[in-house]
Amino acid sequence: MRQREAGSGGIKDAFSLQAEIAGGDSSVEQQTLMIVDDSELNRMMLMDILGDQYHYIEATDGRQAIRLLEKDLTVDLMLLDIHMPEMDGFQVLEQMDRFRWIKEVPVIMISAEERKEATERAYMLGVTDFIRRPFDAFIVRHRVENTLRLYANQKRLMNLVSAQIYEKEESNDLMIEILSRVVEFRNHESGEHVRNVRTITELLLHKLVQKTDIYPLSEENITMIKTAAALHDIGKITTPEEILNKPGKLTAEEFEIMKDHAAAGARILEDMPYGQDKPLFRYALEICHWHHERWDGHGYPDGLWGEQIPISAQVVSLADVYDALTNERCYKKAIEQDTAIKMILNGECGAFNPLLLECLTEIAPQLRTTARRPAEAYPYWSEASRLSDEVLSQADMPKNERMQRLLESMQERIDFFASCNGGIEFEYDAISGLVDITDWDKPPQYRRSVKNVSHLEEFQLMGRKDIGRLQEAMEKTTKENPEFTMSMFLPCGEEKHWCDLRVRTLWSERRPDHYVGAVGQLTDPQLSAKQPLMVTDTNAGAAAEGASRIAEEIRRLKTIFDAIRLVDPISHSVLELDKQGRLHPTGGSCAAFWGNCGIGCANCISNRAFAQKTTLNKLEFTDTDVYFVISKYLSLNGVPCVLEMFSKLKDGRWIDADGSRLLLDCGRGENMELFMDPLTKAYSRQYFETHRSDLEGMGCVAIVDVDNFKQVNDTFGHQAGDAALKGVAATIHACIRNTDILIRYNDDEFLLLFSQMNKQVLERKKTEIQDAVKHIALPEYPELHLSVSFGGVSGVHPLGEAVRQADCLMYEDKEKHRARAGAGALRS
Structure with missing residues (x-):
């Protein structure tokens, strides 16, 4: 017999209601559903579809439903019609929102309404789901079951969170109770x-x-x-x-x-x-x-x-x-x-x-x-309710629970410090303004100190300019990209050395736009470079022993880095170490790794490390990959050289040594050649579609289209068209940064993605690219002259809308070209 309760009879507590199933276990609890519909036929149909497993309460209009909820809020789910006398479904939702019942009682809207506006309004007012009549029994049952399961999880999580909070704060409450008694006594x-x-x-x-x-x-x-x-x-x-x-x-x-x-x-x-x-x-x-x-x-x-x-x-x-x-x-x-x-x-x-x-x-x-x-x-229930709401707002519920967040924050600190080795390590709390500093080079009794960032005179190593650079770099971090490195010229004894500062900011789940602290490490590479990888002994046995030790160290580093090599940045040659500890050129050029045809690289990090006798790092780019490069000065048996260590970066956002953010367009371990357009060496449309979600954060989007491209093919042939596309792509590549992304979007159309660029700079970039394309000279086709139309937007999101607007602007630019040049840019 289906349990059914008239609206005037009140609502039974869903957690104490006993199942009335003949021969069944009387301790089984049933969930309570309230059906609000002025049609008795509709109410009966829903109860027939859902079966005897629920306890039902019926309300013939919205006003009766509100009166019932005022008496007792222990309803597990409301099925609500829109069109009813006295008070319609939307008015019921507005009342429930006003009294904050909508967070306690999930609502599924039941209606034959087909208008999109009605559905959108229902969701805006807080409904969990929308089911249209005529009823599909399968859909009704599963959506009701899914909603009940979700909110049952919420109640379960609230109980778990409440228990954890109680356990954590029990000692605090005991202390407060003792203090209360002391105050009351005196x-x-x-x-x-x-x-x-x-x-x-x-x-x-x-x-x-x-x-x-x-x-x-x-x-x-x-x-x-x-x-x-x-x-x-x-x-x-x-x-x-x-x-x-x-x-x-x-x-x-x-x-x-x-x-x-x-x-x-x-x-x-x-x-x-x-x-x-x-x-x-x-x-x-x-x-x-x-x-x-x-x-x-x-x-x-x-x-x-x-x-x-x-x-x-x-x-x-x-x-x-x-x-x-x-x-x-x-x-x-x-x-x-x-x-x-x-x-x-x-x-x-x-x-x-x-x-x-x-x-x-x-x-x-x-x-x-x-x-x-x-x-x-108090205060446990309100705290549990708040945290449970936070948990359920995330897809991965357990990992967003408060205690889990605290553990993850502690794990971040542990992972960071485990990756450090000596030097000065620190932990900064942004709220208190205190920095907990550990100097591993000092004796244990003097190793640890606590300083206040508001007292700059306490930071004797760093000047105001250095502190300003550090603060600026920290402000540029994000929760997704919390880590950066930078170099500082600091006093080390009686000398000044270039020191490496590595910092990782820590972020709050509750306030994701604010970092709550940071952990960091300050090291002096010159101190670590003086020994253990320096061989200067002229004794053959000692030199051989040192060479063996260095060879072993290089083998160990090869398990950590993607590539290791010794180079002479002056002669641009790659070196090898023989068993006697002597260095010999291999005949290869160190610049070849980066695809450079010349003998060297501009702004070579190894050249600087060699000249300064220190350790430096930077990001370096090839045509398809991005590497984090560490260059360390060494002296092997009296011969100076540089040890280069390469780590290939994966996809995502990274921060360079100056603290500015870069969007790196490397793949997630896929073979990036599959995403390259073989003709133009730009990325393919497949790359764009595959990585579209990762590219959403790009700040500026442009469309570049080759003018009169069909006429180029018809007049000079398809080989000339291919040469034109290759020339345009190469020219655009020469005009953009390594961090910008060029995609062959359609046959003669290119998509440009810039990580950061305002409208003024974008306009200058447009002029630069268009002027450069006009000067393209193709020796095989001396009569062929090229031009491109350009449309770009800055700060438009999502990416699809930015592409659409850029495309419209590109066609406007093309019309201007036609009006000015008549027959276009092609002259033969």
């Missing part, structure tokens, strides 16, 4: 004050980060500030009890003694023998010391004003005042909430950050609920 305030301030602080902080990006606080920062808020009045343990609990107004002298509790709390924390380098300590110190400062500078103990007051102290200050007003004290009665908020907004309790006052006004409804909530009821 100060006859309610022991709830500490807990209330903590809760109000959390609500204010969450509202603040929703409203503005001025304060880049992660969820972890909010948790630490909330925890540290419990310590805001710890200094009162030094205040005489007769002053703390005086029922009347304090005298001027007594008030001065009371005011000292802020500085006293800071002194208590500063006397702690450990933990002072932790972010939680910093927040606690800020809150204890300055939670009585005011926005206009009329607070105490230091008279700070505006943003001189740390945001942690600003928020706790407001939470402290609000809770003091709305709760009874030995010297006053409790004030009603609305009156308390008016007093604060009117400045009767001191001046506060206007942005925080807006936050206080907006969280007022939550404060009413919080005030009536028992202590054991």
Whole structure:
């Protein structure tokens, strides 16, 4: 017998409802479906399709459905019609969105409506799916099952997250409870004050980060500030009890003694023998010391004003005042909430950050609920709900859970430092502004230090210019491309050396547009280059032993790099090491690897490393591949040379040594020759279609079309057409950067993708390419003259729309050419 409940009968709890199946297990729970449709026939058809496995509640119109939800929200799924009397389906969705029920109850829209606008409006209002009548039984069953399964996962994840949060914060809550008892024992305030301030602080902080990006606080920062808020009045343990609990107004002298509790709390924390380098300590110190400062500078103990007051102290200050007003004290009665908020907004309790006052006004409804909530009821459920929403917003749910993110962040740090070897390693926290530095070249007792980035004088090695370059490079990183390297000329003892700085920024899942810190390594390649790969002993046995050691080291490096070789950058020759440790030219040119016909390369990194007797690195390009090259100066048996180590880069975005981003168009391990157009040596249309998703981020797109190409083929033959296309492609390649991408898009049409280029530079590039093409000379066809039409756009996304707009502009350019030149660019 199908379970069916009339709308007037209320909603049973889906998690406590027992299955009424004869002979079955009475402990089996059924899920509850609400069917909202003015047609009884439609309701019956849906129940027949879905079967006896669900408990059903029926509503004949939208208004009845809302009344039922107001009584009980434990519905697992709503099937909602659009066209109904009293209140239609769209109005039901608007009401559910207003009360935030749409996040609790998934909705599938059921309608015969065919208009696209209706479907789009339903999805915009938050429906999970849309099923059209007449009903297809298979589709109805599977979409209902899929939606129920998704939301069952949400509830399961909420329970898991809630349990993890409870386990993590249990010790914090125990500490807060102890502090509450201490405060209550000495100060006859309610022991709830500490807990209330903590809760109000959390609500204010969450509202603040929703409203503005001025304060880049992660969820972890909010948790630490909330925890540290419990310590805001710890200094009162030094205040005489007769002053703390005086029922009347304090005298001027007594008030001065009371005011000292802020500085006293800071002194208590500063006397702690450990933990002072932790972010939680910093927040606690800020809150204890300055939670009585005011926005206009009329607070105490230091008279700070505006943003001189740390945001942690600003928020706790407001939470402290609000809770003091709305709760009874030995010297006053409790004030009603609305009156308390008016007093604060009117400045009767001191001046506060206007942005925080807006936050206080907006969280007022939550404060009413919080005030009536028992202590054991929070904060776990709201936190679990928020995190569960974050989890379900991602395709790969388990990896986006909060604890998993913390583990992944720690793993990033571990992987980075595991790849480092000596030198100076550091970890930077962007929120606290602290840098934890480990210098492995120092004795253990002096190895570790903590510095504040706001005190530049503490960074003796780096000048302001170097720090500026570093900050600029960090700002150019992204979550997808967090790592970069750069060189700095720094003091090393009595000399100055070129040092290598390698940095990896760390990113927050909650605020993906802000990095929350960085890890890095600073090394002096000259110190490491002096030994272990230097052979200078003239003794034959020692030289042979050194040569053997170097040969072994090179064999080991070949397992790490794609290519290893010794070169003489002066003579441009590749060298080999014999068993006696002597270097001999192999007869090959080091430039040949890069496809250069000349004897050398412009801006050769090995030449610079050789001249400076150091180690340098850069990105280097061949026709089809990109390599990361490390060039290390060596002296082998008195003969100077350079050890070159090549790593072939894969697809994706990378950052060069100067900190600027490059889009590298290498494939994902495929044979890139398959994606090359054999005639023009540009990429093929197949490459574009295969890698289209990876190319979406390109900042500028252009279409280049060879003018009158059919006439070229008809007049001079197809061989001339091929020569023309090869000449145009080679000319375009000569006009663009190695990081730009040229694709033969159609027969005589090329697609150009630029990683970064504004409209002004694009216009200059257009002129440069068109002028260069006009000067193409084909010896076999001296009477053939070429020109191209060019259309380009900058900053247009997605890529398909950018190509469409560029194509339109190219045809406009072609019409201009025809109007000016009549017969076109072909002259014979």
